[in-house]
Amino acid sequence: MKAESAVQRRLLDLAEVDAELGRVNHRRRTLPELAEISAAEQTTQAKRDALVAVETTLGDLDRDIRRQETEIEQVRAREDRDRKLMAGGSVGAKQLADLEHELATLQRRQGVLEDDQLELMERREAVEADTNHARAELDKALGALSDAQRRRDSALADLDSTDAKRSADRELMVKQFPADLLALYERVRAQRGIGAALLHARRCGACRIEIDRTAMSAIKAAAADEVLRCEECGAILVRTAESGL
Structure with a gap:
């Protein structure tokens, strides 16, 4: 699957909104x-x-x-x-x-x-x-x-x-993504809890596991618009300048 790198980076904003909504729901229960x-x-x-x-x-x-x-x-x-x-x-x-x-x-x-x-x-x-x-x-x-x-x-x-405000924000944000990318994100989030995360210092921001050298080499070689996923947790790996590639 392919998606422009800028579009992929916006997944991090969506993931943050979803994380906040998750915290709100957890807080409500506890x-x-x-x-x-x-x-x-x-x-x-x-x-x-x-x-x-x-x-x-x-x-x-x-x-x-x-x-x-x-x-x-x-x-x-x-x-x-x-x-x-x-x-x-x-x-x-x-x-x-x-x-x-x-x-x-x-x-x-x-x-x-x-x-x-x-x-x-x-x-x-x-x-x-x-x-x-x-x-x-x-x-x-x-x-x-x-x-x-x-x-x-x-x-x-x-x-x-907070829930109402962030849910409204989310409704606007999801319109910015291609249907196939959004569907993948939602599926991964439903299964793993986190749909997309930043690749930072060879670690997946979702599972925090360090990516081995072979996988990092494949990531470095991948095109900027290639949608990559963590081999451990399945989250979409978003590459930015902080990824150190």
Whole structure:
């Protein structure tokens, strides 16, 4: 295949654009913010689960306290009723004795219930503190996640801008090449990652391997418009004044 040496040299510009586009795509896939976001999402979920757990415990305690209050109110109501019966003077001696016994039982029951209620309220106070701490921890985790997402979006916006600009440049550049040369370049790039590279100081700019003397002799003898390729990686070897031929 033949192509004017000036046209071949322009392949280096195209290769640089493609290299930059490749770096953009690599950068897009490997943004440190992506790993940071993944870790932050896991942390956030763990903090959310912890908050749900303490909120559930707090809800259970509130329900237990309300039930305890209801029982205490029922005991107090029963005690008031008995005291009114006793004060009314309309009960006999046996019923009076029964009422006195029941009052003593109710008082003991109320004491137990109030002790239990106090313990529940103390536990609730501790769990409420845990809940407030868990909420603060979740807010902190959400803030870290939001910050990482913001930085990711900013980085992606910059990369998208670069990608759009260089892709537009590439569309204009490819129109400058003969179809057969461009097809060869694209095929090699698809297979090897780099379609064309500078021959510099006996080394291929794509694979960085030094070209042996026999191959260098053939290169020196080749016509300027001959399209040459690296025997190692297949990239189009572009000769310029830097090639030292």
